[in-house]
Amino acid sequence: MDELNKFLEESYERSLEWGRMNEIHIVLGNEAGDLDSVMSTIAYAHFLYSTTKHQSDDRIAFFPVLNFDRDGMDIRSEHKYLFEQADINLDKLIYRNQLNFEEMVRDFGNTNRILKTYLVDHHQLRENDEVLRETVCRIFDHRPLDKYYSWTDFNMKMRIEKVASCCTLVADELFKETSYEVDSKLAHLMYCAIVYDTKGRDRPGTLDEEMKSKLWTKSTYRLETKEIFKILDELHCKCDHLTPLQILTRDLKFEKGILFPRLSMLAVDFMKFPNAYDAIDTLCHQYKSDLAVLICTRKSSNEQLVDVGVFFSNLDCEFKTKFVKKFNEAKFALLDGKYDNFSIFKFLGKKIGRKKILPLVLEIYENIKGS
Structure with a gap:
């Protein structure tokens, strides 16, 4: 089993027994569940897993949580295509309906156990995720900061920049950490998300283009940019099988x-x-x-x-x-x-x-x- 699938399967198995964990790191994407949200979620969770000194402790868990139900994957054709291309088992991913955040926060409260949340591709918690607010320690987003949703009273780091894709910001963080080697499958998944968000066009001189180039060198897949965008866009636009x-x-x-x-x-x-x-x-x-x-x-x-x-x-x-x-x-x-x-x-x-x-x-x- 390759490195990425090993991580995803371990995360999934530990999500089934989260109650026995002493430390949980939740990486949560946005509720739209678009490509860059999903790929950023998995990439940053893998990064935390790989760079945190957990010394093979089986009571520390890293959960990349896709912010939609399992059925939601079946209507996201472009996601399924990329995951199948990378030989990733869709049933070993963690979906929002599989975790009870309210119960988790209550169970970890007033104990020495650690619960941390990292938001990618959004900086506003929706109502049923609001219970995580005090556990949020890091945010990555490429949307303008919502003036009505303040984080000023919270001790956390925030990176909000105007780029085409949230995968651009996450990839930049990954490449800055010299001790971390970007996985080839993750590189391909993030590369494709940036290609889709930039509509298959080159953007010379931008951070999107810089990260796209770096991810390309790490990926073992070699489809051209315009071909990738064409495939993903056609899959996204195909609706005749949907209600x-x-x-x-x-x-x-x-x-x-x-x-x-x-x-x-x-x-x-x-x-x-x-x-x-x-x-x-x-x-x-x-x-x-x-x-x-x-x-x-x-x-x-x-x-x-x-x-x-x-x-x-x-x-x-x-x-x-x-x-x-x-x-x-x-x-x-x-x-x-x-x-x-x-x-x-x-x-x-x-x-x-x-x-x-x-x-x-x-x-x-x-x-x-x-x-």
Whole structure:
């Protein structure tokens, strides 16, 4: 068994008996579970495992936790492809539903046992992970710092930088530690995540490009950058085997009570699926959310088309009217309003994605609610 699989299997086995551990290190990715989150989680956990002097103590554990359930892996085709290519057993990975963080924190509390959490590709804990807040000691993220979510009272290290991929930041940390040898399979997995996040393009002079180059030299796989991106993008965009609810949940963020699914098709096309409307309604009920914002993109020959579907669940007409007005002011034109509580908007600017739409929607929501 190779080094990476040995680590993953040992981590999985110890997660089944976490109660007997004296020391646990949790590396937690974001709830969207995109490629860079998943690969960063595994890479940084392996790094901690390899560089911490635990002297083969079988009561110290390092858990790379993928922040979605096991079923969630089956709808992430690009992830499955890379793991199968690297001969990694998907059933020996640790998924969010396999660990009870609340019980773990309670069990470790007021004892000499150690529980530490490392966040990768996010710096805001969602509601059911909030119990880990006081155990967080390190954060890596490439999103802008949320001014509403403060870590100032906590003794921890934070690295937040504007790069294309969180794998870039984690890889940089790994290469800085001279005692650590980056595993060839991990190098390939992180390399592919950066390629996907940079859309298969070179970015000379950037940290993304520097890390991509270093990871390439460590990897034993030799597919060209553009070929890797083409394969991963086609897998990600292929949705005909998924239900509308699975399409909504496979790349989903939940921020301050608002749902932000990212789709690789336009909202007008998604609504052509049978039961698409019911799927959005079901998702809102599952998360007890009164607003879902579908961020939808589709590539055409020379450009990327963007539209946004907004589902108003349990929100009155006054809120909807104010939201539509403020969204119009942000260059989103109302395209379709044939449903009473679902509207589709087209972005009139040049380029926009979830990183910019999410804070915009949060600000609009807070302003309307506060008025």
